[in-house]
Amino acid sequence: MEQDLVPVIGAPASPYTRKMLAILRYRQIPYRFIQEAGNEALPEPKVGLIPVFYFKNNTGALEPRVDSTPIIRKLEEEYPGRSVIPSDPVVSFLNYLLEDYGDEWLTKAMFHYRWHYDDDIHMAGSILPYYRAGVNQPDETIDQLNKVFSERQISRLYVVGSNDVTASVIEDSYRNFLSGFNEHLTTSPFLLGTRPSSADFACFGQLTQLTQFDPTPSTIAIKEFPRVHAWVSKTEDLSGWREGDFYTADQVPVTIKTLLQEVGRTYVPVMLANAKAVDQGLEHVETVVDGKTWKQVPFPYQAKCLQWIRIEFSKLSDDEKDQVMRILAGTGCEALVKK
Ligand SMILES: N[C@@H](CCC(=O)N[C@@H](CS)C(=O)NCC(=O)O)C(=O)O
CATH class of the missing domain: 1.20.1050.10 (Glutathione S-transferase Yfyf (Class Pi); Chain A, domain 2)
Structure with a gap:
């Protein structure tokens, strides 16, 4: 079950974390919000920013991504419906x-x-x-x-x-x-x-x-x-x-x-x-x-x-x-x- 949840590392005081969690909720994408990343064995992104999203690569391994704007576009490709990008x-x-x-x-x-x-x-x-x-x-x-x-x-x-x-x-x-x-x-x-x-x-x-x-x-x-x-x-x-x-x-x-x-x-x-x-x-x-x-x-x-x-x-x-x-x-x- 948990494998289907998108892992997201972030914090309540991070505006970009809040931006992205609200999108996940509106888009009804199942996620797992990780507030204490120290307890997790997840690879760290190259740039130390939050939020960090994890997506599966070709081999099924989780890869970290930062930067909300392109992550939103990737989510659009992977999860159809309830798009947040106008089609016009x-x-x-x-x-x-x-x-x-x-x-x-x-x-x-x-x-x-x-x-x-x-x-x-x-x-x-x-x-x-x-x-x-x-x-x-x-x-x-x-x-x-x-x-x-x-x-x-x-x-x-x-x-x-x-x-x-x-x-x-x-x-x-x-x-x-x-x-x-x-x-x-x-x-x-x-x-x-x-x-x-x-x-x-x-x-x-x-x-x-x-x-x-x-x-x-x-x-x-x-x-x-x-x-x-x-x-x-x-x-x-x-x-x-x-x-x-x-x-x-x-x-x-x-x-x-x-x-x-x-x-x-x-x-x-x-x-x-x-x-x-x-x-x-x-x-x-x-x-x-x-x-x-x-x-x-x-x-x-x-x-x-x-x-x-x-x-x-x-x-x-x-x-x-x-x-x-x-x-x-x-x-x-x-x-x-x-x-
Ligand atoms: N362009 C990035 C900005 C992300 C960002 O600046 N995150 C802040 C927190 S809201 C951060 O991680 N700052 C570094 C730090 O807190 O160590 C995005 O859209 O996700």
């Missing part, structure tokens, strides 16, 4: 873009809030060690892990670009996203229709932490955007959701345009400046987001993300590219892709 190529491109925004931009807010303010540092520092080491650990072990883990994460804030220069840009963007998403939810239960897409789950993963765990950003959500807070709780387990429909390209509503404007205002200039800095081997990424300076060290993985977006765009026919460009017109997202 134009809407599918929008889904890819919004998924990447969730994964690569909202995560900046998640990591920033968690390790920037004392209340949030205290909460994460005192709870996350139990997730990792087990709830039976003695207080001294937890205190020690709290110290080591908090120091490590705070020292890594620079990786996602959270610093004193960018803090206000990140915080404004969190509120703007919540506001735009809140508005969108008044018209539709999910980003791309009456059916959840991988973009919903990407945003959901980050929002599980932002709206429901870390005190500073969750206070904002609870006070100002209770609808989004409720959406997060409901999206956690969509195993009983009756599938619904994704929009067709001509049904994409104005509320998505508003969200794309927010993507174009923040994520787009930073992704472009980052790719340029990686390409030219510069020491710093420097750009302007809505009149404010953005400065961080280059993030090579996010330069790859931009390439992957462009590859997705290149798969479209000329007519589909025109339709995408019409939807993106005036949002600032046009600059990501060129026809």
Whole structure:
């Protein structure tokens, strides 16, 4: 029996783990969630990230995979039905873009809030060690892990670009996203229709932490955007959701345009400046987001993300590219892709 369950290593405080577990539930794929991987004889992935998924290779041996976006596409191939990828190529491109925004931009807010303010540092520092080491650990072990883990994460804030220069840009963007998403939810239960897409789950993963765990950003959500807070709780387990429909390209509503404007205002200039800095081997990424300076060290993985977006765009026919460009017109997202 257990052989048919997909093993997944992860943690409750990992937004990408939450993204993927919610997809497994919605897609009704049987899985086995492993929170204490030390007790298991499973091969380790080359890159030390969570979640880790295990898939059988040709010989029946389990092989580790990391990186949620391609894992979602592999699951689509292996398990038919209840797809989270829109079949309309134009809407599918929008889904890819919004998924990447969730994964690569909202995560900046998640990591920033968690390790920037004392209340949030205290909460994460005192709870996350139990997730990792087990709830039976003695207080001294937890205190020690709290110290080591908090120091490590705070020292890594620079990786996602959270610093004193960018803090206000990140915080404004969190509120703007919540506001735009809140508005969108008044018209539709999910980003791309009456059916959840991988973009919903990407945003959901980050929002599980932002709206429901870390005190500073969750206070904002609870006070100002209770609808989004409720959406997060409901999206956690969509195993009983009756599938619904994704929009067709001509049904994409104005509320998505508003969200794309927010993507174009923040994520787009930073992704472009980052790719340029990686390409030219510069020491710093420097750009302007809505009149404010953005400065961080280059993030090579996010330069790859931009390439992957462009590859997705290149798969479209000329007519589909025109339709995408019409939807993106005036949002600032046009600059990501060129026809
Ligand atoms: N692009 C990856 C990102 C995964 C990721 O960044 N995971 C974080 C936790 S949410 C991680 O494992 N960080 C390293 C660590 O905690 O040691 C994905 O989509 O799965």
